[in-house]
Amino acid sequence: MMALDWASSTSVPTTFTTGSSSYDVFLNFRGEDTRKNFTGFLNLVLKHRGMDVFFDSKKLWTGEAIGPALHKAIEGSKIFIPVFSEGYAHSKWCLLELVQIVRCHISKGQMVLPIFYHVKPSHVRYQIGSFEEAFRKHEKNFEPHIVESWREALRVIGNLKGEIIDQSK
Secondary structure, X not given: OHHHHHHHHOOOOOOOOOOOOOEEEEEEEOHHHHOOOHHHHHHHHHHHOOOOEEOOOHHXXXXXXXXXXXXXXXXXXXXXXXXXXXXXXXOXXXXXXXXXXXXXXXXXXXXXXXXXXXXXXXXXXXXXOHHHHHHHHHHHHOOHHHHHHHHHHHHHHHOOOOEEEOOOO
16 A cells, blocks of 8 residues: 555656657666565556556566666656665666666656665665675675766665655554
């Protein structure tokens, strides 16, 4: 019900002009954490409201970098909803997508509506808590410029106003 309340109360329009966009909404999330609960339900609610939603497709992931089809899906989306969860920063795919989302947000003004699902925005912004653990591993496995691009993307999006969904409420 939380996703329905959020989707109903947010200022996201229920209809969009089609233009050249591929999707109305691009959901960025860690599947292990939220695919079968919160994000899965949010996807259904958005689709029920008539939105064309990009909801994960492993077929689009090729090689180590974002493949052309996934890049096009991000570029062509009107709204991005990153769902930050405990395990989010452990996924290089989430972080690769987020970097591209930030580029589109800055260069084209595409809207980003972050959701902090059982994590604090400050954990995302400053990479502390579970995000700090993930980055300790990333620093051992990836080039410094890649890790820094992920950190910067988290800082940018972590500074945006978003919805906080806390398990204690």
